Amino acid sequence: xxxxxxxxxxxxxxxxxxxxxxxxxxxxxxxxxxxxxxxxxxxxxxxxxxxxxxxxxxxxxxxxxxxxxxxxxxxxxxxxxxxxxxxxxxxxxxxxxxxxxxxxxxxxxxxxxxxxxxxxxxxxxxxxxxxxxxxxxxxxxxxxxxxxxxxxxxxxxxxxxxxxxxxxxxxxxxxxxxxxxxxxxxxxxxxxxxxxxxxxxxxxxxxxxxxxxxxxxxxxxxxxxxxxxxxxxxxxxxxxxxxxxxxxxxxxxxxxxxxxxxxxxxxxxxxxxxxxxxxxxxxxxxxxxxxxxxxxxxxxxxxxxxxxxxxxxxxx
Amino acid sequence: xxxxxxxxxxxxxxxxxxxxxxxxxxxxxxxxxxxxxxxxxxxxxxxxxxxxxxxxxxxxxxxxxxxxxxxxxxxxxxxxxxxxxxxxxxxxxxxxxxxxxxxxxxxxxxxxxxxxxxxxxxxxxxxxxxxxxxxxxxxxxxxxxxxxxxxxxxxxxxxxxxxxxxxxxxxxxxxxxxxxxxxxxxxxxxxxxxxxxxxxxxxxxxxxxxxxxxxxxxxxxxxxxxxxxxxxxxxxxxxxxxxxxxxxxxxxxxxxxxxxxxxxxxxxxxxxxxxxxxxxxxxxxxxxxxxxxxxxxxxxxxxxxxxxxxxxxxxxxxxxxx
Numbered sequence: 001x002x003x004x005x006x007x008x009x010x011x012x013x014x015x016x017x018x019x020x021x022x023x024x025x026x027x028x029x030x031x032x033x034x035x036x037x038x039x040x041x042x043x044x045x046x047x048x049x050x051x052x053x054x055x056x057x058x059x060x061x062x063x064x065x066x067x068x069x070x071x072x073x074x075x076x077x078x079x080x081x082x083x084x085x086x087x088x089x090x091x092x093x094x095x096x097x098x099x100x101x102x103x104x105x106x107x108x109x110x111x112x113x114x115x116x117x118x119x120x121x122x123x124x125x126x127x128x129x130x131x132x133x134x135x136x137x138x139x140x141x142x143x144x145x146x147x148x149x150x151x152x153x154x155x156x157x158x159x160x161x162x163x164x165x166x167x168x169x170x171x172x173x174x175x176x177x178x179x180x181x182x183x184x185x186x187x188x189x190x191x192x193x194x195x196x197x198x199x200x201x202x203x204x205x206x207x208x209x210x211x212x213x214x215x216x217x218x219x220x221x222x223x224x225x226x227x228x229x230x231x232x233x234x235x236x237x238x239x240x241x242x243x244x245x246x247x248x249x250x251x252x253x254x255x256x257x258x259x260x261x262x263x264x265x266x267x268x269x270x271x272x273x274x275x276x277x278x279x280x281x282x283x284x285x286x287x288x289x290x291x292x293x294x295x296x297x298x299x300x301x302x303x304x305x306x307x308x309x310x311x312x313x314x315x316x
Numbered sequence: 317x318x319x320x321x322x323x324x325x326x327x328x329x330x331x332x333x334x335x336x337x338x339x340x341x342x343x344x345x346x347x348x349x350x351x352x353x354x355x356x357x358x359x360x361x362x363x364x365x366x367x368x369x370x371x372x373x374x375x376x377x378x379x380x381x382x383x384x385x386x387x388x389x390x391x392x393x394x395x396x397x398x399x400x401x402x403x404x405x406x407x408x409x410x411x412x413x414x415x416x417x418x419x420x421x422x423x424x425x426x427x428x429x430x431x432x433x434x435x436x437x438x439x440x441x442x443x444x445x446x447x448x449x450x451x452x453x454x455x456x457x458x459x460x461x462x463x464x465x466x467x468x469x470x471x472x473x474x475x476x477x478x479x480x481x482x483x484x485x486x487x488x489x490x491x492x493x494x495x496x497x498x499x500x501x502x503x504x505x506x507x508x509x510x511x512x513x514x515x516x517x518x519x520x521x522x523x524x525x526x527x528x529x530x531x532x533x534x535x536x537x538x539x540x541x542x543x544x545x546x547x548x549x550x551x552x553x554x555x556x557x558x559x560x561x562x563x564x565x566x567x568x569x570x571x572x573x574x575x576x577x578x579x580x581x582x583x584x585x586x587x588x589x590x591x592x593x594x595x596x597x598x599x600x601x602x603x604x605x606x607x608x609x610x611x612x613x614x615x616x617x618x619x620x621x622x623x624x625x626x627x628x629x630x631x632x633x634x635x636x637x638x
Contacts, residue, residue, distance in 0.1 A: 133469060134475065
């Protein structure tokens with residue numbers, strides 16, 4: 001019965017938290033409400049209860065009570081591992097944390113954000129928004145693979161998922177997931193592709209459906225210095241070169257954010273702009289039509305010219 | 317296929333008894349700091365029905381320290397419809413955050429950091445130190461990270477305007493025209509479309525175009541003070557029905573990019589062996605720019621006038637190099 005079981009688990013938690021010494025199994029069976037019947041069935045019950053509490057994230061510390069009697073272990077829950085301890089929090093900090101939780105409304109981990117919020121409110125610190133500007137953060141995660149991937153990353157378990165290739169084929173991938181990070185509005189998974197035997201990045205919106213965990217926790221090791229955003233920045237977004245462009249005045253707003261204007265004439269600004277990926281950058285220059293002209297590097301300029309020729313040809 | 321690892325399963329996989337145990341344990345510290353809360357409000361806060369919360373309170377009433385006499389049991393009173401608790405010191409501190417809870421807080425905080433670290437530096441420092449604190453509860457903080465999203469402040473201003481029913485000025489980058497303009501809008505709501513890489517939009521009445529429009533949040537460059545513009549005064553509700561332009565394009569390669577940019581269903585694109593598909597756009601100008609960005613890998617087949625206009629634009633662009 002669900003109700004009896006919850007009651008017993010709560011009583012077990014209270015007793016193990018309140019005790020200052022380790023309680024033996026026989027003390028637990030004798031004193032905690034809910035343990036009854038044959039010794040062997042109480043033993044089985046207790047084993048299951050320990051697993052259940054562990055599943056709730058509650059750590060039960062086990063220790064031999066008397067060094068002379070090794071077969072009689074004792075149990076307790078340390079209050080510092082059980083309870084939330086974030087040091088002193090100010091009302092402004094509680095307000096920021098509430099905003100952080102609210103950012104998940106309707107998103108993948110919305111339920112966890114809600115339970116985090118309840119725990120924060122239980123601290124009894126009134127939130128103080130006065131010192132904050134108007135902030136309304138929003139976490140945009142729509143992929144159903146997000147939750148299983150975060151779990152697999154934490155447990156270091158292998159996952160499999162269907163990935164949409166550049167030619168739009170659905171391919172099965174088997175990956176040891178290292179990390180998840182978001183940059184420029186997209187979420188990326190970084191992991192070791194088991195078939196290709198190499199580290200790859202995958203865009204989450206290109207994963208079709210969810211992700212399945214197919215191995216036990218601790219299946220692989222990760223570099224303790226691995227840092228997901230650092231990896232993404234250095235592999236996908238770090239500028240490889242600087243281009244010199246002519247950008248028509250009043251145009252090219254998407255490029256101007258990272259551009260430095262060197263000089264201007266009546267029609268154009270002469271700008272320098274760092275770029276990471278050749279292909280994407282060419283796309284973006286072509287998008288702007290005659291509003292953006294590449295001067296340097298020469299290879300980039302040649303590429304744009306040949307693409308423009310191809311455009312004219314294919315529409316002739 | 318998914319093997320149960322028995323570790324920190326997500327809430328949905330949990331069995332009902334565990335779910336309930338978690339709620340019972342979390343109710344105690346909540347009640348301890350919210351003495352006298354009504355049963356209705358408590359149920360709302362925990363997202364369960366009032367009868368479920370009453371069952372929970374009845375169960376908690378039977379819990380306490382070994383002995384289980386009035387001295388050891390928690391003392392709960394809720395007959396009046398308002399709940400008070402005492403003799404519950406053992407469980408009075410909230411439980412530590414589990415992995416997913418800590419993760420949501422950290423990622424939520426990260427999106428509030430200013431992309432430009434020179435702006436609001438005091439606030440950003442504050443947020444960073446808070447991220448450090450929560451990271452102590454999370455063993456994988458460096459493995460899962462949200463980048464900054466400077467839209468938090470813009471969303472905040474818009475949210476406040478929606479709340480107070482005040483118009484707001486936005487500086488908006490219209491992609492179709494590659495133009496930045498300042499518009500006075502009456503914001504109504506945020507909307508997210510259902511496609512996978514969905515951007516978030518603002519739905520608002522735009523004074524400039526005298527109609528209801530959607531604005532992509534990440535294209536709103538900043539919000540400006542709209543003081544003195546007065547309360548909502550939407551009188552004209554003349555909405556011009558947007559015309560949808562359809563075009564046929566032939567795709568030589570980069571099918572996935574094409575599907576993503578024109579929001580096409582991959583099924584349709586795959587099925588057609590000639591790779592000729594129909595695309596839709598509110599503004600032909602935007603579609604022409606997108607097609608041009610593929611540099612000949614995508615060709616516009618019809619309508620003929622737009623095809624000609626695309627050719628002319630390509631020639632014009634090419635002439636900038638010769």
